Amino acid sequence: MSHSFAIKLPLTTLQEVDSTNNYAMARINEGSVTSGQAWLALYQTSGKGQRGKPWQSNPGENIMMSIALKPNGLLLADQFMLSSSVALGSYDFVKNYAGDATRIKWSNDIYINDKKAGGILIENLIRGNRWMYAVAGIGINLNQESFSPDVPNPVSLCQITGRKHDLLKMAEELYNCIMNRISLMHPKDYEQLLEEYNRRLYRRGEKQWFLSKRGKFEAMIKGVENDGKLVLENDGKLTSVSFGEVSFII
CATH class of the missing domain: 2.30.30 (SH3 type barrels.)
Known part of the structure; x- marks a missing residue:
């Protein structure tokens, strides 16, 4: 069960939900979303990471957000263009606080030095050969300072900056960084986008x-x-x- 209230459209906060990606995909299947609509969870009971791994987070301490995106004019072959745009938007956000130590670890983790500050999971709704919708799930370690031993090499922006951050304001900032990258996305500019992704790539050339x-x-x-x-x-x-x-x- 989830409870929601509007912060400022198109971002809605959910007190508790199994997974923001699941919630977003359910709204898409209902036909009740517009592209760019987003949901922020204060707590996820079954948060999802890549390769089916759980995403662990203390309640109310981290950004756990999903954005519904309609890939107008894009083909199934363009999936990594969307993925890299979301990664670069997340990179932009983290770099604002962690500086030049910020990197994108292939394929969609955000690293500060050798520690994981966040991750991205993109799930797609495909019908036949048509790419109907994408859900971009983004998790950023924000204010958490103690992590489960099961979580590999984590770090939070609080640990980097030495201060706590306003969750809702930071979520809106992250959303704006990602949507800015999405707005610039176009197949003719993909080579330039990929070049930038590679410049930000963790351990490239090593x-x-x-x-x-x-x-x-x-x-x-x-x-x-x-x-x-x-x-x-x-x-x-x-x-x-x-x-x-x-x-x-x-």
């Missing part, structure tokens, strides 16, 4: 240990291709890997 089904291996991160695949170099050979094929060892 060697990094990864884990795959075949075991551990070390490779240099070269960048990300326009289909969202990560390009790695190992012993002079370039390979492209899809999300889920490898994971970082940090």
Whole structure:
């Protein structure tokens, strides 16, 4: 069960919900949303991260938000363009407080140095070959200072800045950063967008240990291709890997 009240359209806050992505997708299926509408949860009982992992957060301390986006004029092949735009908007927001140590870790985590400050999960509504809607779920560690041992290398903006932040104001700022990037998104500018994404890429040009089904291996991160695949170099050979094929060892 969820309770909601309007803060300032198009952002609505939910006292408690299983997952803001689930809530947003349910509203889409009802036909009761407009593109750009967003929901902020004070508490999620079943928050979702990438690869089906739970997203853990103390009540009222972090930004847990989902935005409904109608990809007008975009094809299914353009999914990473939307994903990278949301990532860059989240990067812009965190960089305002954490500075140049902010990076985008492939594919959609926000890092400060070697610690995770946030993550993004995009889920799509597809009918046939038509991309009907996307739900961009964004979680940013804001005011939390103690984390479960199960959460790998977390950090919050409070820990970085040394002060607590107003949750609702910060959520609106994050929303505006993301929607600004969305407003600039156009297929003809995708190459420029991807270049910027790669400039902000965590450990680009550095060697990094990864884990795959075949075991551990070390490779240099070269960048990300326009289909969202990560390009790695190992012993002079370039390979492209899809999300889920490898994971970082940090």
